[in-house]
Amino acid sequence: MTTTTRHDIPGEIEHAVRAVSGVAALYRTGSLASRIVDAGARLLGVRGDDEPLVRVEETGDSVRVDAAIGVRASGGAGEVVRDVHDVVRAILEGWGFADPAIRLTVVHVEEEPQGAE
């Protein structure tokens, strides 16, 4: 049996967010400086490419989640990001966080390939 710990929260959220209809991708969050540092860390092999892109900060009984998402152009970005919020909130409530702070940002709208349905 696999036991899930709180360290799995970012991965669990990322997996669920990617499954939301209309979500095309997840992106790195943070300031420009932190993203450049992050890119350097990946080049040096200090940080792996497969680490969760969702940022989760736990402080006592509270939690803050920050995620940057890309959506498909066929859906409305607002509608998709609201669906993502509901999914993330449900996961966090399942972990016992009654009032999580969730910050979601659409950073890219992906055009459908020409000829696609």
Add this chain to the structure above:
Amino acid sequence: MTDEHDSPDLPCLGFEPEELDGHTIEELSDYLDAGRSPRDASIEQSAGCRLALDALERLRGLTPDLMEADAAAEEQADEGWVQRILAGITLDARAGRRIPFRADDADLAITEGAVRGIVRAAEGAVPGALIGRCRVDGDVTEPGAPVRVHVDASVPYGRPIPDMAEQLRAEIGERLRRHTDLTVAGIDVTVHDIQTFLDAEEER
């Protein structure tokens, strides 16, 4: 609120690596040349790079025609025009301001960079049109505040400019309604360039 597009003293649009999460427009161009393989996570997981790649790919769809027309005319390609397009791509890829969605108890938003990407992609629905620069004026961080969108465009020679501008305006408006909660007071399209090579492509 400052915006890189509003600065009258903006130097001539150098392609600084920090504008694309540590990458340059040339690196992204090379990455496209290689078919985006091997996959580079530092590029693919960067929204700025993805926005720039989208625009570069659309521009590349026209480049062979540019070169063909240029060779036929035995004249130099209009590098100034190409540089203007590339400069717009680089600037527009910046995240910029955070534009909120209406939500009762959630912090949901879309970046200004993503919105500029939406506006730029409208060129794909208007054959021959290319958007060089895009600017959103107004307090986009205040829900309901009126904003105005300005784009610089290039259109093919021989096509009625007012018709093409109206098509672009309609397409941009529809996309903004679909993907944002912005209150768009107006969309201004300024045609800066007329390209003869695009006319040849249209006739195919």
